[in-house]
């Protein structure tokens with residue numbers, strides 16, 4: 420296996436879960452499971468969910 424192929428599997432551009440967000444952690448967990456299973460569709464799907472998941476800082480809520 421070449422280094423290039425390995426780098427392509429785990430893209431540095433993949434979204435990462437936001438700190439305390441349980442939804443993001445669930446998405447990330449499912450993504451890793453799907454990756455282990457070789458399920459590229461679900462991996463992409465979870466990445467999409469992570470990327471789109473809206474977040475507001477706790478301080479934003481308090482400001483209003």
Ligand SMILES: [Zn+2]
Pocket residue numbers: 437440441442443444472473474
């Ligand atoms: Zn989230």
